[in-house]
Amino acid sequence: MTPAARSQAAVDLLDRIITAAREGGAAADTLIARWFAERRYAGSKDRRAIRELVYDAIRLCGERPESGRAAMVALARTRPELGATFDGSSYGPAALEDAEPVAAAGVLPAWLRKRFAQSGLGDAEQVALLERAPLDIRLNRLKPDSDSLAGALAGAVPIAHVPDALRLPGDTSLERLPAYAEGLFEIQDAGSQMVTAAGGARPGMKVVDLCAGGGGKTLTLAAAMANQGSILATDIDRARLSRLAPRAERAGVTIAETRLLDPGCEGKRLSDWHGAADLVLIDAPCSGTGTWRRNPEARWRLTDARLKRLTQTQAALIDIGAALVASGGTLVYIVCSLLDAEGADQVAGFLERHRDWQAVRPALDAGRPRGEGVRLTPLHDDTDGFFVAKLVRA
């Protein structure tokens, strides 16, 4: 493809990504993969170049742009060589015009700036949310051969304070490796590994992973428990939860059982677990502000109303989870968001509602105290952003 055709491809893709962000459609990565699947003529160099253009444009624009062209014009204004590809050639974008719409450059949508500042996140923290994320894996200790991976994966380096983590060059292709099929490792951010470890899961425990999704944290818990004890992994999303069983099989996890919940009736469906769990982990649905490095277009999706709905769900989920905890047991609350409304304020609200509970600050070798919990940020910890709090019945 010519450079001009690549620019036009980026414009088309950005149009789809903007529409999906406005209408709650698929994530940018999914849309890009679909687009290329329909265009086999695009070679690997074209794909890489187009993908980079698309993500550079997404990172540049804090507000959702009005069109893909407006986003690419903004990018072209910062790069003369890109501007030159707007040449009106066949398959290329029309020539630039002085008066045409240009998306505004910025980090955050305007409505979120105050909330970030109130959550103690200054300019440097915000900018770091848009940098490229590293590629981390978790060695699966349930498989003895996982030890050999540190030497076998080119460029793999250990990550301080995260015993099972390795960091790899970003372009490493992992899912086709035999070691992946054999379950020797999982792709998992080091921060996600740390906040899961904060729960202190041990062999023999009875654990509930209340918002298990596809089971990323369920598998981490099972490894920490040396496959001894039991884990009930629940979620309201059938498609996500259905991914857990094959992943568990690949990872050699035998102690996890899944249960699909109905929104609004979670407590009823879990009545047999009331007061029975040694540990309840709630990896709550959230705005995902801590993972914007991986999907920067997510900041075009978030709205005040959506954030409000999420905080209501989070508050309900902590109460549902607390009812499952046995006397002397622990509740761990996690969000991959940096906003206090979803982290520190949720825990403060819970402690207001439940005077017989106490927060115990998780002992992490990273992060900084925030409210009653600990917060990891991309700038400070070089991980995805997380808030984690540990709650025990007093």
Ligand SMILES: C[S@@+](CC[C@H](N)C(=O)[O-])C[C@H]1O[C@@H](n2cnc3c(N)ncnc32)[C@H](O)[C@@H]1O
């Ligand atoms: C952050 S994701 C979980 C990711 C997962 N723990 C992992 O490590 O891969 C949040 C999950 O909460 C689920 N969820 C949303 N509302 C829920 C509810 N009321 N009860 C249980 N799960 C819920 C979502 O479907 C989503 O899978």
